[in-house]
Amino acid sequence: MSQRVPVVRGIDHVGVTVPDIESATAFFRDALGADVLYDTRRREEGPRTGRPVERRLGLPEGASQVAVRMLALPHGPGLELFEYRSSGQREPVVPSDLGWQHLAVYVDDIDEALAGVEEAGGARVGDPGPLPGAEAGERNRMVYTRTPWGSTLELITYPDTQPYEEHTPRRRWRP
Template identity: 60%
Template sequence: MTVRGIDHVGLTVPDLETATHFLVRAFGAKILYDTLRREEEPRKGPDLEKRLGVPKGTRQRAIRMLSLPNGPGVELFEFSGPRQEPPVLPCDFGWQHVALYTDELDEAVENCVSAGAALLAPPHPLPGPEEGERNRFAYLRTPWGSILELVSYPDPQPYERTTAERRWRP
């Protein structure tokens, strides 16, 4: 068995259309298909609750799959129900952010901000084993509150001198 890479990332968002608009505008994402259209009857009931591990009364309202120009798909979910917590912060347990590689960090940051994201701090140099003259990253908050990292490391990284193993690079 060999894992080949990330197929898609699932994101629960408060509004499917707003999230779609952001991903299309910021990254050039393309809509592939809707698994569940908003006009259809929401998915609900004991089977959904058990399969997804969600509280009783949760309803799946819409599901959409998008593709990024180079990378995994992004599957958007819109739910309603008795429990919806705000997005996690980097200090919380669990999956805390998605990092997207870009060749042009400043342009990608500008695209995200103009599409509705909030830049948390200006781009910073990558530290320690990842450092390099042009290796940088930036954290942003998406319109629905999740953390997004944009990263670029065109220069060799110090860790590469100590091992033959390499990070996967798009």
Template identity: 60%
Template sequence: MVIRAIEHIGITVPDLEQATDFFVDAFGAEKIYDMLDEPLAGPAVETGLGIPQGARIEAIRMLRLGEGPNLELFTYSGTAQREPVVPSDYGLQHFCVYVDDIDEAATRLEKAGGQLLSAPGDLPGGDAGEGNRYLYARTPWGSTVELVTYPSPQAYETRTSLRRWRPGKDSDTEHQEK
């Protein structure tokens, strides 16, 4: 079996158009298509997705984001919804976007309605290297997003021959069979 990469990340949002505008404005995402002609609901959907009884998927939209995973945006109705998780909560807590110019990306994210939680800082530990930087931010609806750039070799590379997947690399020739 060959594992290639993460294909998409699903994100539940309160407003599909606001979220689409944010990802387009902040990251140059492209709207590919809307998946549903009508809402999805009922016992099969509730069981299949592990969602509460009465929950209804109102819309699903697929976005293309650079060279990495696609973003699949969902809106729901018919169920109580909690605030977005923060990095200290259990479960999927953030997604990370690799950028070439982190200062420009941070400005663009903020201009699109996101909130920077800090200025770009140097990556620590095994990720350290000249010009390797990151920052965390929040989307307009409160999900956590990280921006990262690592143009230089990372410190961990001196300790192992294994390598992280990097955007822009030919992952087809570098994948490992599991």
């Protein structure tokens, strides 16, 4: 049985859920030299809630996405910070726990890579869709999937210029 293997270019970013996005930004800036690239969701916009968000991201019912920010490390993948509110929110994992918040890998072909994930025993959370706001572009897309043990793996591609690039000389890592 042959298995489809996608072309993975490298780690695009690592998602980290934090209790307060401003405090976490200060920590990563001070500890690791991270720079803020852009906010995908600002707190003042109000939270993202409802069934479409829950389905796309695999969130429990009633969870809300309060803020999302992309940081750039001096060398290497980005750090995407998430601030959520949920009545069922658990304490952060410790090293002996399995999984990560999500790991994103840059791929050339989302559909081919998604087929490979499913063939290997993973599952899609939703369907591939366009990247929003500061990441938008005609061919810029993403899809969340789950590994066989339940961790979230994002497949992402952004071959087109992103709107944030007009406002800052700093760039996120690109293969």
